[in-house]
Amino acid sequence: MMDNFMTRLHELTIVLYALSVLLYFIDFLHHNRKANRTAFWLLLFVWILQSIFLFLYMLEAGRFPVLTLAEGLYFYTWVLITFSLVINRLMRVDFIVFFTNVIGFSMMVIHTFAPIQIDRTVPAEQLVSELLLIHITAAILSYGAFSLSFVFSLLYLLQYNLLKRKKWGKRLWRIPDLMKLEQTSYIMNVTGTPMLLIGVILGTQWAILKIPDISWLDPKILGSIFTLVIYCVILYMRIRKGITGKTLALWNVAAFLIVLINFFLIGSFSSFHIWL
Structure with missing residues (x-):
């Protein structure tokens, strides 16, 4: 039951992330400040969900989640969102969040829909x-x-x-x-x-x-x-x-x-x- 809930929550994160990037694109094209604000708060919510996922994963795995390519992609996406939010708040540079999160969303999609999770000759636990x-x-x-x-x-x-x-x-x-x-x-x-x-x-x-x-x-x-x-x-x-x-x-x-x-x-x- 919990695994199914986490899967649905992760799918919701993808949808919210996509909607945020779309709203930033609308702002990029038409200078729509309402779309920009909505996109920012959606992105902040995505960051909170990602942070929760990372924390829960660390509790379950007992290690920092960067030892596989899929884990690395997820952490890389989290880093991009974090950097873009901080820079946006500190510098108020328009379009930085949009362009940065086009990259981040691409990484998230690769992680979610084409994760490289095939069997490895060397288990991740042995690399800790x-x-x-x-x-x-x-x-x-x-x-x-x-x-x-x-x-x-x-x-x-x-x-x-x-x-x-x-x-x-x-x-x-x-x-x-x-x-x-x-x-x-x-x-x-x-x-x-x-x-x-x-x-x-x-x-x-x-x-x-x-x-x-x-x-x-x-x-x-x-x-x-x-x-x-x-x-x-x-x-x-x-x-x-x-x-x-x-x-x-x-x-x-x-x-x-x-x-x-x-x-x-x-x-x-x-x-x-x-x-x-």
Whole structure:
């Protein structure tokens, strides 16, 4: 009975999340503040439900839920919603919540309707360790920061295009100025890059301890290092070379595509990295 109730509640969460994203889309198109407010409160309710699910899952499983791909997707969605709500309250940046939660809702749909829950050669319970938990959590938090950086870069490109074409509409005035968008995207990268570095270092240490015969040419290892290098290059371009504007925004968009490839595609070719 309880399992059936939780399933129905999760389905309700998906419906409310979809309705929230739809209302944010209506606001994006027509500057409808009533739709924006309703979407925000729906999203807040979705966040509360997700937080309850995470808490109950931790009580049932006795661990932090990040040790499988499905768990990682769910936690990643929760991180995106949390970040978007906090930024929306602190900075009042229009469209950030909409674009961020388009990504979050996509992750939720993948988790719900196409969950990767097939039998594993290595049970998740055998992978439990504080080192592994911190490694995965740091990686997911870095992905959340990179996701927001990607959204700010997209808004930068949209604003840049509107200004170049001299489209002086309401949508232009609701998007922050280019300097603020670029600076916030940079801050997200500065936040995400060290977290990813910590994740890579801890993951390497865990692998040395737990998998002595590990192949260091494993696709997931190489993909994670390559992703880290790309974001380090972007920071180097910004800090040392002084490269800003559209060029850096395009680099940032491309870097996030690499994050998605590393998260979904490369991991499937890994010989040991089977959970995230």
